[in-house]
Amino acid sequence: xxxxxxxxxxxxxxRLVLGHRLSEWCGHAPILEEDIALxxxxxxxxxxxxxxxxxxAAAGNTGRDADALAFLRDxxxxxxxxxxxxxxxxxxxxxxxxxxYGVFGMLQSEALQKSSDTELGGIAxxxxxxxxxxxxxxxxxxxxxxxxxxxxxxxxxxxVDDLWRYTGELFQADDLDRRVxxxxxxVDPSELETAWRxxxxxxxxxxxxxxxxxxxxxxxGREGKHTEHLGLMLAEMQVLQRQHPGATW
Amino acid sequence: xxxxxQPRAESREPRAAAAESREPKADSQWPLWEVFIQPGGGAxxxxxxxxxxxxAEHALQNARDVYARRGEGMNLWVxxxxxITASTPEDMGPxxxxxxxxxxxxxxxxxxxxxxxx
Numbered sequence: 001x002x003x004x005x006x007x008x009x010x011x012x013x014x015r016l017v018l019g020h021r022l023s024e025w026c027g028h029a030p031i032l033e034e035d036i037a038l039x040x041x042x043x044x045x046x047x048x049x050x051x052x053x054x055x056x057a058a059a060g061n062t063g064r065d066a067d068a069l070a071f072l073r074d075x076x077x078x079x080x081x082x083x084x085x086x087x088x089x090x091x092x093x094x095x096x097x098x099x100x101y102g103v104f105g106m107l108q109s110e111a112l113q114k115s116s117d118t119e120l121g122g123i124a125x126x127x128x129x130x131x132x133x134x135x136x137x138x139x140x141x142x143x144x145x146x147x148x149x150x151x152x153x154x155x156x157x158x159x160v161d162d163l164w165r166y167t168g169e170l171f172q173a174d175d176l177d178r179r180v181x182x183x184x185x186x187v188d189p190s191e192l193e194t195a196w197r198x199x200x201x202x203x204x205x206x207x208x209x210x211x212x213x214x215x216x217x218x219x220x221g222r223e224g225k226h227t228e229h230l231g232l233m234l235a236e237m238q239v240l241q242r243q244h245p246g247a248t249w
Numbered sequence: 250x251x252x253x254x255q256p257r258a259e260s261r262e263p264r265a266a267a268a269e270s271r272e273p274k275a276d277s278q279w280p281l282w283e284v285f286i287q288p289g290g291g292a293x294x295x296x297x298x299x300x301x302x303x304x305a306e307h308a309l310q311n312a313r314d315v316y317a318r319r320g321e322g323m324n325l326w327v328x329x330x331x332x333i334t335a336s337t338p339e340d341m342g343p344x345x346x347x348x349x350x351x352x353x354x355x356x357x358x359x360x361x362x363x364x365x366x367x
Contacts, residue, residue, distance in 0.1 A: 031279075033300050033311040040314050137310055144303065 003179055004117070005060035006079070007186045009069070010222060011108075012052035013080035016070060017230070018101060019045030020237055024088050034091075037137060041098070044130040051123045071241035075230045082221040083166035085230040092145055092155035096163055099138035103199050104170045106131035107192045116184035139203055146207025153208065160204065161212050168217025171196070282308040283333060284316050287324040294326055302327075 022042035029035035053066035064072070084101060088094050109131055112124035145152040171193040173181070181188030204211050220226065240247070279301040285294035297316040302308035308327040317323055336344055 031301070033302070033315055037311065037314040040318055133313075140306060140310065144307070 002059065003176060003183075004185055005056055005062075006176055007180045008052050008056035008059060008120075010079040012049045012056055012069075013078050014084050014101075014105075015045045015052065016049035017078070017080045017233070018084035018097075019043070019049060020233060021084065021086075021088050022094070022098070025094065030091055038094070041134055041137065044134070048123070048127050048130070051126075055119055055123065067241070071238045075226050075234055076224045078221075078224065078226065078230060078234070080221050080226075080230075081166070081169045082218055082227055083163065083169065085221070085227060085233060086163075086166065087229055089159065089162075090155060092152065093159040093162065095138050095141045095145060096156060096159040098134060099142050099203065100163060100167050100200065101170070102131055102134040102138055103196050104189075104192065106135050107195050108187055108189065111187040111192065114184070115186065120185070135199075142203050142207045142209075146204075146209050156207070157209050160209055161214075164212040165214050165216060165218050169219045169221060172217070172219055172222075174222065279303050281330040282312070282327045283330050284308075284312040285326040285328070286312075286316060287326075288320065289323060294324070299330065300327070 019042045022038050022045065025038045026035065026042075029038055049070070050066060053069050057065050057069060083097060086097070089097075106128065109124045109127040113121050113128065115121040115124065142156065145156040147153070171189045173188050173190040177186070177188050177190070180186030181191070201211060280303070281299055282302055283299050284297045286297045287294045297312075300308060300311040300315055302311045305327065309325060312325050312327050317325060
């Protein structure tokens with residue numbers, strides 16, 4: 001598989017899986033306006049995944065189109081980071097995860113605008129606008145939950161504690177990351193960590209939360225070594241296409 | 250004199266004081282905000298609906314998510330519903346009727362010169 005195909009799959013799979021996880025809130029959010037907001041953000045992410053998978057399908061030249069890539073790959077072939085496949089948890093967990101991933105996505109999209117691939121650069125410009133709003137949305141909720149009631153504060157701190165060991169994977173660069181970073185096609189994610197940490201530390205501090213002391217980080221998603229959660233999620237996401245191959249509306 | 254009118258927190262229609270006891274208790278809901286959207290091009294803001302939110306920034310985001318996802322070129326205003334003073338149905342007569350049967354108050358007979366755009 002070519003570098004560009006593999007790299008685009010990593011970008012797309014992050015968004016597809018996170019978008020699906022967010023969509024699980026539809027009809028179940030704590031308040032109507034938030035139900036709509038989360039669905040909007042999910043749609044943004046799935047839309048980004050669609051653009052990236054379409055571009056990957058063309059770059060990969062494997063005979064599979066975007067739909068085939070989304071619905072007919074098994075978990076072992078998915079290249080998303082582990083943090084996005086975790087179950088949605090409570091509202092605090094969802095918000096914390098949106099915030100952690102959103103800041104990363106925003107920084108990554110900003111850098112990708114300068115990609116040597118003009119199509120990816122164009123997609124990145126669009127993604128940046130969307131991520132800016134996602135960060136504004138989840139960041140404001142971090143402040144309100146952290147500085148809210150004892151319960152909201154406790155739940156958010158627990159969420160941050162649970163998620164922290166999954167944040168490191170976003171910045172771990174392997175040979176592929178270094179090659180696409182050097183060629184200018186993509187961005188070496190390790191270059192984004194300092195800026196991410198600065199933004200996240202600021203919001204954690206203003207929310208009255210403690211930064212976890214954990215330094216060991218979970219990893220494996222980029223190589224297809226996923227948690228037990230991804231398989232279950234894909235079973236639900238892919239069941240329609242697999243039971244009725246090639247079906248259309 | 251027309252009956253007293255007051256801003257309503259829970260309804261889009263203006264209501265008189267007697268209806269207040271039928272409203273849900275204020276602390277079971279977040280404050281209500283009215284949303285106005287400018288479609289673009291300097292056109293006036295139009296009322297789009299209302300959202301519940303804890304404060305102004307939250308209201309702005311909720312308004313954007315609920316009302317502004319389709320369409321372009323916009324500006325959003327959010328206003329606490331409490332801040333809006335509305336006329337009541339009883340006011341309709343004293344406020345608006347006198348205008349209807351005085352056609353000389355309306356610029357209806359003016360011929361717009363050719364080439365002038367309104």
